[in-house]
Amino acid sequence: MGLTKRVVKTYANIVSDGTIRVKTTESNPDAVRRDYELRDGTKGTKFELVYNDLSGLITGISFYEGDFGKTLHITISDGEEKTILSLGIDSNYAEDLMKKIPNIKLDETVTLSPYSFEDDKKKLRKGISVVQNEIKIKSFFYDTDKKETLHGFPKVDKDKTYDKDEWKIYFMTTRKFLEKFITENICQMFLGLSPEQVIDAVGGKVVDTSDVTDDEIASVGPESFD
Numbered sequence: 441m442g443l444t445k446r447v448v449k450t451y452a453n454i455v456s457d458g459t460i461r462v463k464t465t466e467s468n469p470d471a472v473r474r475d476y477e478l479r480d481g482t483k484g485t486k487f488e489l490v491y492n493d494l495s496g497l498i499t500g501i502s503f504y505e506g507d508f509g510k511t512l513h514i515t516i517s518d519g520e521e522k523t524i525l526s527l528g529i530d531s532n533y534a535e536d537l538m539k540k541i542p543n544i545k546l547d548e549t550v551t552l553s554p555y556s557f558e559d560d561k562k563k564l565r566k567g568i569s570v571v572q573n574e575i576k577i578k579s580f581f582y583d584t585d586k587k588e589t590l591h592g593f594p595k596v597d598k599d600k601t602y603d604k605d606e607w608k609i610y611f612m613t614t615r616k617f618l619e620k621f622i623t624e625n626i627c628q629m630f631l632g633l634s635p636e637q638v639i640d641a642v643g644g645k646v647v648d649t650s651d652v653t654d655d656e657i658a659s660v661g662p663e664s665f666d
Contacts (some may be wrong), residue, residue, distance in 0.1 A: 450523045451496070454533050456457070458556030458566065460525070461488040484642065493553040494523055498546055500630050503619060510619075516552070525552070529615055536567030538618040541626055542580035548572055593617065636647075 452462045455474070464471050464487055471487040478484075482652055499522070500515030505582045514525045527534035544550055553569040568578040578584065583592035589595050594613050596602075602610065 448521050450521065451526065452523055453526045454531075454554045454568075456556065458554045460491040460554060461486075462491070463487070464489050494525060494550050495549060495551040496521075497549055498544065500524075501541065501622065501627050502630065503623065503627070509639075512619075512622075514552075516550075530612075531566050531620060532566035535615055535618065537570070538615075538622055539581050540568075540570045540575055540577045541578040541622060543577050544570060545572060546629065550577075572592070591621075 448460055455461050455476075461474070466473075466487045468487065468489070470489055472490050474488055475484050476484055476486065491548040494516050496518035498514060499517040500513065504511050504513055504526075508528070510529050512527045512529050514527070514537070516523045516525065526626050527537065529535070529538075537552070551571045553571070554567070555569060556564070556566045559565050574625050581590050582588070583590055594610065594617055596610065621647070
């Protein structure tokens, strides 16, 4: 009987301070305690391993509808290790990453580094820095030189004054646009394709298209929405 070596899967998310967290036990000497409170007021404690970045090949991109809303799942493979990064799509981290995904070369190693800081105007900035071949990946949907949106990304009406509710509607519209674009143009490279089609899609490298179970996704937790 032939045996297949087990692929090691790690499930991670990004919390509000801009660090990548992996659930562990209190007995782990490297564990960091984190007390949290969910939007519904539920409080709890987790023990986690803390990381600043995640590197490898992107071998899976998908969306998942769960009890806490919809999440974006990015699978990063490094040799026999596989990390599934879970991000609530209404988070700044997911939105920033979705804007950059179309510019990422899927057949080359990439490094994802979340950040969270206050700028000179005391405005909180959150996102994910994406570096490939020592080059920082920019948004596919914005031309920084011309300062204009690209590829159908919803525009802000500069002649209109938006109230809080209208801004909420606008940002909801942009996130739905990004989800639709990624689903129609990127996710199909990993879901439902034959190995030959996947090889063609990512430029000659075989990617792992195995599904993630609901129980595995639930183990990550709702903090991916921070």
